[in-house]
Amino acid sequence: MDKRTSYFEDITLFKDRSVLIWSLLALSLLIGLPFMLAGYQVFVVNLILVNIIIVLGLNVLVGNTGQISLGHGGFVAIGAYMTVILDDRWLPFLPALIIAGFIAAIFGFILGIPSLKLEGPYLAVATLGFGLAITVIIGRVQFFGGHMGIMPPELTVFGTKLSSNTDFYFLCLIIALVMGIFARLLIKSRIGRAFSAIRDSDIAASALGVHVTWYKTLSFAFSAFYAGVGGGIWAYALGFISPGNFTPVLSILLLSMVVVGGLGTITGSVLGATVITLLNLQGEKIQELPLIGPFFEWISAQFMSISGLPNINFMFMGLTVMIIILFEPLGLFGLWIRIKIYFKTWPF
C-alpha cells in the first residue's frame, strides 16, 4: 500500500472524504428506514440499536483492552432498573438515563478492581458471578419489583411524548450515533492507545509508563457505562423488565456479538449486534419463514419435537459463533475487509 507520512489520519474521525460521503449516505438511509418498515420491524431495529450500544462498550473492553467479561448482563440490568426507577420517581428520562449509566460505571469500576490480578478463566468466573449476583439480588428485593418485574413510565423527552416505535427509533438512533462517535474518538485517543497496549502486553505497557491499574478499571467502567445506557433504553423498548431478562445467557449473547462482529472495531460491533439479534429473534419464529419454516417443521415432526422448535435459535447461534471463530477469527469485520480488498484489486 501507499507510504505513510503522518499518522494524522489515524486519529481523525473520518479517514478520508469517501468515508465521510458513505457515512452521510448511510445516515440518510437510517433516517428514512422507519418509514419503509412495518411496525414490528421498527421494533426489531430498535432492539438492534440497543444491542449495538451495549456491544460498542463491551467491544472496547474485550477487543481493545483484552479483558473477558461474562457479566455484562449485570450492568445492563443495573442500567435498566436504575433508569426506570429514577425516571418513575424523581427525574426526567435523559438525566435518569445518564445517571443510570454512571451508576453502572461505578459498579464496573468496582468489578474492575479484583479483575486486575485475574486473567483467562479466573476473570471469566469472577465476572460471571457478578452478573448472576446482580440478577438474584434484583429478583429478591421488593424495591426493584422482585420477581414480577417493573414497567417503565411513559417516555417523555424534552416535553414531547414518544409513543410510537418510530419516535423511539429516532431517540435510539441519536443516542447510538453519539455513543458510537464517542467510542471511536476514545479508541483513537491516548486512552484508546493505552487500552491496546494493555491488551498486547500489560507488562510492556506498564514499562512504557501506562498506568495499568487505572486504565484497566477505566475500561471496565467505560464498557459498564455503555451497557447501563443500553439497558436503560432497552427497558423502554421492551416496555417491561424482570430479572428473567438478565440471565447469564444475555451476557453470553453479548459476548458472542462482539466476537462474531470482530474484536476491537466499531464496524464489527455494529455488524455483530445486527446479525446475532436478527438470528435470535428470527430463530424463535422459524415456522413463520417461507420455505425454511415448513422444512424445519417437517424435520421436527419426523425426528425432533414440535414443541421444542423455538429452541432452534440457540442451535443456530451456537453454530454461527463456532463457524465464525473456526474460519474467520476476525469475525464479520474480517470478512468485510476481505471482500473490500478483493474488489479493490479486482482483476488480480
Add this chain to the structure above:
Amino acid sequence: MLGQLILSGIVAGSIYALVALAMSLTYKSSEVANFAQGEMAMFSTYIAFVMLASYQLPFWLAFIGSLVFAFFLGLFLHFGIIRRAKEPNVLNLLIITLGFQIFLYGLAGWKWGSEQRVLKLPISQTETVEIAGTTISQLNLATVIVALILMLLLFVLLKFTKLGLAIKATQQNETAAKINGIPTNRIVAITFGISSVIGAVAGIMLAPITTLDPNMMIEPMLKGFAAAVLGGFNSLVGVVAGAFLLGILENLFGFYVSTEFKSIVAFLIIVIVLYFKPSGLFGTHYVRKV
C-alpha cells in the same frame, strides 16, 4: 443439625467436585476452560434417558452406553472443533466452548422440548440410611460413593498407568512430551473424553434429584466451575477440596443466614478469595516472565 448440614453439603459438594474435576482436567491439558462441560453432561444424561425410556434397556447398560457416548462427544469436541480453530488463543477457545454449549442446549431443547422428564435410577430416593446420628437418603449416599469411586479411579489412572503418565507429561510441557514420542493430540483428545465421562456421571446422579430438562446442568456447571477456581484450577486435589468446601459453606450459609441468597454466596466467596489469592486456595501461582 450441624452434622446434617455438613452432610448435605458434602452431597452437593460431590456433584460440584465431579464437574470441577472434569473442567480442571481439560484446562490443565489444553488451557481451555470448557464451558460446554455442563451441557455435554446434560446431553449424555438425555442419552441415558432415551435408552431407558424408549428402548427399555436395563439400567447398567444405559449407564455404560451414555458414558461411551459422552467419551465420543468429548473426543469430537476436541478433534472436530477445538483442534480446527485458526487462532487458538484463550478468548477464541473460550468462545468456541460457549458456542458449543449454546448449540447443545438448543439441540436438546429441540429434540426433547423444555418439559421436565424423570430419569429413574434403581436406587431409592425416599429410603434413608443413618450414619453417626445423621440421616441421608440412599440416592445421596450413592452419589457420594460414586463420586469417591470415580475420584479414586482417576487417581489410579493418573498415578499408576502409562496413559496417566502421558496425560501428566502433556499437561506439564506439551512440546517436551511430543519430543519424547507422546502423541499429544491424541492424549489431549482422550483427556477431553475422560472429563466428558466424569461430567456425564455427575449428570446422571443429579438428574433424579433435580429433574431432567435442558436447564438442569447450568447451575451445577457454574458452581463446579466456581469450585474449581476456588480450589485452584491447576491442582486436582485442590479442586476437589474447593468443591466440598463450597458445598458445605453454601449449605451452612443457606441455613444460618438466608436461603434466598444461597445460590449466589458461592460467587461472592469466589470473588473475595480471588481478590486475595488470584490463583485459588491451593493452586500454585504462575508467574509470567517477561
